[in-house]
Every structure is written in structure tokens, then in C-alpha cells.
Amino acid sequence: MRIRPMRPRDAAGVVAVYGARARTSAALMRRNAWYWRRQARDRGSKGLRIVAEDGGRIVGYAIANADKEGAGIREVMWRPEHDGTDLGERLVLDLLRRVRRRKPLILSASAMPGSPLLPLIRDAVGHPQPSLGVFMARALDPSALLRDAVGVLRRRTDRSIRLRVDGRTASTRRGRPAATITLGADELLGLLLGARDLDQELRLGTVKLSPRTADAVAAAHAAFLKRRFWIADGW
């Protein structure tokens, strides 16, 4: 495996890494071709875009940007199958080596809790700051949310789950449901985004499960599994 500067022909590989990461994450933003083209043209990150290549395949990438005010790590991604290896650390250290050559006034980086990037930048950059930026959300339309949730749960589990949200009901598959989960729209959104924990909500009584059998609990956990990796772009 080698780490080298990103080239224009790496574009498809970089998009594929992002896509692979998005399939195991809670809330990455969908990016279109226009977004990636704009990123490739961004002058601030010129010379600060690197990729990790393994046998001709792009397995990770890292991007920083710098201007006269300072430099910041913008994004570090690697394929989920490389979790637990030192690939992320190698990308961060290589990127920081390139950033420091520019002698920035300030070096900054941020990540969401749960992101595997967080311990890496904590070690590499240091100087933790009080938390300022926050991502907030609220449910608006329970029917639309139910439709969205059914799409996600179908991807996660083959078993039938019945959801009851604010008096509306939907099932992920036909047939007898393995579990019926009754909850409010905001609780459902929080569980989908990974901001809420199913066990805690069951204890608090904000989420109700029936039947209360071990099999139903297992089916509910498969539907609302806790996502480790958590990141979101600003807009």
C-alpha cells in the first residue's frame, strides 16, 4: 500500500470510498458529480489531497485546505474493511506533514463523536477546544418519515418489522412481523440517525416493543443498530 498525491484519474476511486463508507454510516450527505467536480477544482486544497492505493485500488483518501489564515483537515475516509488497521493514522500523518510545510498560523480539525477519525486527530493535532458546532434535527411529517424508515430497515434486516408512529403504521415486509415497535416521530428520527439508543429508549418507555420476547428484541436491535461512524457535511 502506498500513499501519494491525488490525481484527476483517482476521482472514481475516491467517490467509491465515500460510497462504501456511506453504506455503513449514519448520516453522511449524498454528494453529486457537481460536488466532487467543485472539490477537485478547490484551490485551497491544491497539493493537500492524498490517496491510499492498494494494488491499483483506491482504499482511502484525505483532504486538507489551507489559506493565509490557517489550515484544516477537511475529510479523511477509508474503506470500512480497513477499520482496525493503521490506514487512517497513516493518512492523517501524511496529510499533516504536507500541511505543516506551509507553515500555517493555525491548524484545526474536527470530528463527530464515534468517528474513528476522532482519536487520530486528537493525537495528531491536540489542543482540544470547547464544543461549538452542533447538528440539530426534528421530524416534520410522520408519514414521510415512516416511508423513509421502512427503506432503511429493509436494507438492514430481512425480517418483518412493524412500525407504529404517531398513529400511523407500516411494515418493512409482508407476513407476520417479528416485532412491533411503537414510538414517536422524533424518537424514530433519532434512532435512524444514531443519536438515540434503542435500549435506553425502551427503558425510558418512549419506545414500546411487542412481543417482549428475546426474538423480538433481537429483531428490533437488527433494525436500529448503533452506528459507530458518524459524520455530516455542513452546508
Place this chain on the structure above:
Amino acid sequence: MPKPRVVIRLATQRDAPALTRVFRDAYGPIPTAAIRRWMRSKDCRKDFLVAVVDGVVASSVNIQYRELLIDGVPIRTGGIAGVATHGAYRHRGLATRLMKEALRRIRDRGVSNASLFTGFNLPAIRIYRRFGYSEVSAWRSFEDVRRPMEWMKGRFAFRGRWLRTASYGKRILDDLNRRVLIETPAWRATVSLDGRTFKVRAGRRGRPDVVMRGAPDAVFSCFGDHLIFDRLVRQGKLRVTGAPDAVRAWRMLLTLRWRG
């Protein structure tokens, strides 16, 4: 006095100069060309709402329709951005009216949820909580200020530029005519106002009106944040001495907290 007439409508390119005044007042120095460019871009979708008070654009809210990927499955979200109200029109419920209209539009488009990015230190977070938004996740940030003197020069140059363009700037620049010594174990710097421009010089220069002492990280972290400044002072990690009105003026300048 007649009640002012408030109209909520979509913004057009012709509103760019008025929006620049609103954004400058709320966020800092922004050129009109940048606002025009942003309004033309794909990032600024068609639901860009403004509140017009007696014919003057006073407040704005922009909706950005995006897709969150949950396990790769796209879920549409109505992202709220560009929430700003001109200082002269605050506390009239304009942002609240715009938010109500924005949420109605998002719901009408069949989008299941609304989301936004904000700061714990911004007053708008109270409005968002009132509208039912809850915190999903907060960033952990790390900052290594490698060249403190140059970095602070940049921060104070920004404050000088902003205050020259903001509606309340002249009064504040008059009030802030003080000399401040920042002292850390690693370095010392003196901040003074030279005419309308802030000067940051290494070391102690003259007799300071205010002295601020603390670790470099404590000093850097309260730039632009009154909550952190107050907390560090309470915890004794930041010691600020001087006449009360001078300390109050310094707090405003450092934390960009112009009111209250």
C-alpha cells in the same frame, strides 16, 4: 405610531445589496459580489426567504434540500441555513416567522425531517429548540495555534473590518479605545486601537487598561465565544483585571458579543 408592515417572500437577485447589509450585520464583512455568487449557485436553492419590514429586507432564512445517507439509503432533509436578522430589526419575531414559513415549505414538499448546523454559542439555538429541534451530535474540535502573534493580528483585523461596516460599529470602536495586555506563560502581547485599526504587538507596550492572564489554549478558545470566556473566568483559568467598564468592553471585542 403605525405598526410596521412585514412581508415574508422569496428573495430575488435584486435583494442582494440589502441581504449584504443583513449578513454583514449578523456575520461580519461579506462583499455583495459573494452574496450574488451564492444566490446564483446550486447551493442556494429556490427557497430563500426574506422578511421585508416597510420595504426594507431585514431578515433571511434559506432552505437547502439535501439527502442524508443512512446505511446508503437516501433520506431527504430540509436544511436550514443563512438565518440572519439585521441588528435594527431584532426581537420582533422575524426569524420565528421565517422559520415557520420554512418548515411549512419543507413539509409541503413531502420531506420527512428538517435539520441544521449551528453553534452552542449563538442566540438562534434557543429559537431552534423552541421549534422542536434537538441536538443530534456536536463536533469535537482541535486547534493548534502555531504562530500566535500573526493569528491574533488576523483576528483583530477581522474585528476592525467588521465594526467599520456594522450598524453599531462606530459606537463600539469609540468605547473600545483601550490598551490590553494578554499574558501567557509562553508569550505576551499588547492589543491597542490605533485610530480605527487594532494593533497587536509582541510584549508589554505601555500601561494597560486591562490585563488578561491564562494558558495559551484558554486565551485562544474564548475568541468569538462569550460562554467560554465567562466559564474560564469563573473557573479561574482566565484572570481578567482592570476597571469594570474596560473589562466589559474587552469582553465584547474578544467574544464578538456586542449586545448584553
